[in-house]
Amino acid sequence: MPASNRDxxxxxxxxxxxxxxxxxxxxxxxxxxxxxxxxxxxxQDDEAPGLFVVDEGAVRVFKIAPSGKEHVxxxxxxxxxxxxxxVMGGFPAPAHAEATVDTRCVLLPAAAFRALLDADPELPRQxxxxxxxxVHQLVAHVEDVVLHDATGRLARYLLEAAQxxxxxxxARKRDIASHLNLTSETFSRTLSRLVDxxxxxxxxxxxxxxxxxxxxxxxARGV
Amino acid sequence: MPASNRDxxxxxxxxxxxxxxxxxxxxxxxxxxxxxxxxxxxxQDDEAPGLFVVDEGAVRVFKIAPSGKEHVxxxxxxxxxxxxxxVMGGFPAPAHAEATVDTRCVLLPAAAFRALLDADPELPRQxxxxxxxxVHQLVAHVEDVVLHDATGRLARYLLEAAQxxxxxxxARKRDIASHLNLTSETFSRTLSRLVDxxxxxxxxxxxxxxxxxxxxxxxARGV
DNA sequence: CGGTTATTTGAGAGTCTTCAAGCTGAGTGG
DNA sequence: CCACTCAGCTTGAAGACTCTCAAATAACCG
Numbered sequence: 494m495p496a497s498n499r500d501x502x503x504x505x506x507x508x509x510x511x512x513x514x515x516x517x518x519x520x521x522x523x524x525x526x527x528x529x530x531x532x533x534x535x536x537q538d539d540e541a542p543g544l545f546v547v548d549e550g551a552v553r554v555f556k557i558a559p560s561g562k563e564h565v566x567x568x569x570x571x572x573x574x575x576x577x578x579x580v581m582g583g584f585p586a587p588a589h590a591e592a593t594v595d596t597r598c599v600l601l602p603a604a605a606f607r608a609l610l611d612a613d614p615e616l617p618r619q620x621x622x623x624x625x626x627x628v629h630q631l632v633a634h635v636e637d638v639v640l641h642d643a644t645g646r647l648a649r650y651l652l653e654a655a656q657x658x659x660x661x662x663x664a665r666k667r668d669i670a671s672h673l674n675l676t677s678e679t680f681s682r683t684l685s686r687l688v689d690x691x692x693x694x695x696x697x698x699x700x701x702x703x704x705x706x707x708x709x710x711x712x713a714r715g716v
Numbered sequence: 717m718p719a720s721n722r723d724x725x726x727x728x729x730x731x732x733x734x735x736x737x738x739x740x741x742x743x744x745x746x747x748x749x750x751x752x753x754x755x756x757x758x759x760q761d762d763e764a765p766g767l768f769v770v771d772e773g774a775v776r777v778f779k780i781a782p783s784g785k786e787h788v789x790x791x792x793x794x795x796x797x798x799x800x801x802x803v804m805g806g807f808p809a810p811a812h813a814e815a816t817v818d819t820r821c822v823l824l825p826a827a828a829f830r831a832l833l834d835a836d837p838e839l840p841r842q843x844x845x846x847x848x849x850x851v852h853q854l855v856a857h858v859e860d861v862v863l864h865d866a867t868g869r870l871a872r873y874l875l876e877a878a879q880x881x882x883x884x885x886x887a888r889k890r891d892i893a894s895h896l897n898l899t900s901e902t903f904s905r906t907l908s909r910l911v912d913x914x915x916x917x918x919x920x921x922x923x924x925x926x927x928x929x930x931x932x933x934x935x936a937r938g939v
Numbered sequence: 940c941g942g943t944t945a946t947t948t949g950a951g952a953g954t955c956t957t958c959a960a961g962c963t964g965a966g967t968g969g
Numbered sequence: 970c971c972a973c974t975c976a977g978c979t980t981g982a983a984g985a986c987t988c989t990c991a992a993a994t995a996a997c998c999g
Contacts, residue, residue: 558863559938566855578855582848587855610844614837621833621840624847625805631854632789632801632810639861639897640781643955666978674862679955681979715782866987889946902987904947 498523507623522605528592541579550596551663565672593664649713721746730846751815764802773819774886788895816887872936
């Protein structure tokens with residue numbers, strides 16, 4: 494059962510610190526959108542339709558190189574936003590977006606949202622810290638891709654994705670591999686190696702149980 | 717001759733769209749800072765002293781992996797800002813910052829700047845688009861590092877750095893190499909290959925002349 | 940000019956990718 | 970209920986690109 498638009502906003506980092514009154518004004522322009530698994534949400538260089546907040550499901554935001562290679566910039570899960578920068582900056586979408594499973598999003602249409610930013614003196618101040626957090630995450634992503642090897646990247650990903658020592662993969666393995674800048678083959682092999690070492694166990698339905706979070710932590714730090 | 721603090725702010729992307737009155741209030745809290753070549757500006761995990769705008773010189777913002785490997789996140793040249801996200805988000809500096817040459821910066825001290833953000837209703841709105849631009853650049857950087865090979869990354873860098881077909885390297889080659897996620901050896905070899913192909917020419921004093929910008933463009937796009 | 944640091948160049952090794960083939964598993968229709 | 974099919978996943982072998990280590994050369998600074 495999907496949550497109310499306002500609840501979805503309240504749960505996401507970007508809007509968490511926004512005051513109640515302010516949040517009401519944002520919720521007033523929100524619309525709900527549903528996408529089937531594999532459905533395209535917008536394409537690179539399109540005008541961004543607005544700011545999306547994921548309620549249920551998952552969205553992959555990805556670029557395609559001239560060589561044909563894909564890179565998944567962001568696997569947006571419930572509570573995450575995407576297309577924020579394009580909407581606020583007013584530039585076209587820098588990447589493609591596609592639902593990886595059946596997905597519901599809250600959409601804040603670009604024009605209405607920008608109007609709200611201009612009309613409401615409080616909102617920009619609150620969002621600024623939200624954007625700073627997003628920059629922070631991007632920097633962490635750069636750092637991860639650049640400073641760690643395949644094993645370290647995978648270990649870190651599993652640790653971040655896990656709840657109670659179980660990580661549920663929000664998309665196909667090849668998409669997650671791409672997000673970590675790996676091929677699906679390398680992803681698969683690296684996963685097998687972690688199983689052999691007794692650090693994780695595969696379970697049915699895209700689930701992975703973490704058997705030794707401490708050991709994974711060492712790998713994630715590059716030891 | 718260094719520019720006035722206000723002029724420096726006006727020239728940088730973050731503050732370009734800020735209204736004159738607003739800019740005056742920002743300039744009022746600005747202080748000037750000088751650093752010698754190689755001098756540390758702040759360290760990772762320090763509290764960020766404030767928002768820096770480079771006036772003259774260049775600053776390398778970098779992370780160090782547990783393995784000892786460095787990655788230069790950002791080579792900030794005149795007109796660029798750094799530590800924005802840390803200041804706005806209120807978290808500690810996510811990276812080290814060091815002047816690569818004698819450098820002058822304009823510093824907006826963190827506490828005063830945050831106070832200004834709260835007091836001035838206009839400022840956050842203007843900065844929000846500035847932050848969106850910064851996110852955009854980070855995404856481009858991720859894309860570049862991940863989707864292109866050494867030759868492509870170098871070609872793109874040279875094209876972006878060039879003015880009138882001459883690129884002046886703002887730092888040691890090893891720092892630029894690190895920014896492109898290359899070792900200095902690979903950087904050197906790749907540069908030599910471009911010289912052999914007749915695309916560029918080395919000139920004295922960290923200068924590189926672009927002989928065939930079109931050809932470099934093809935390489936940058938991964939052809 | 941001498942000492943130091945940065946860059947270039949060479950040889951070899953590693954990690955990851957590519958290409959190719961078999962496997963698995965969920966959904967479909969007989 | 971069971972093939973069948975198709976996409977995704979796994980596994981193997983070969984190769985490419987970049988890195989590491991080592992040494993020579995070049996640039997810089999006092």
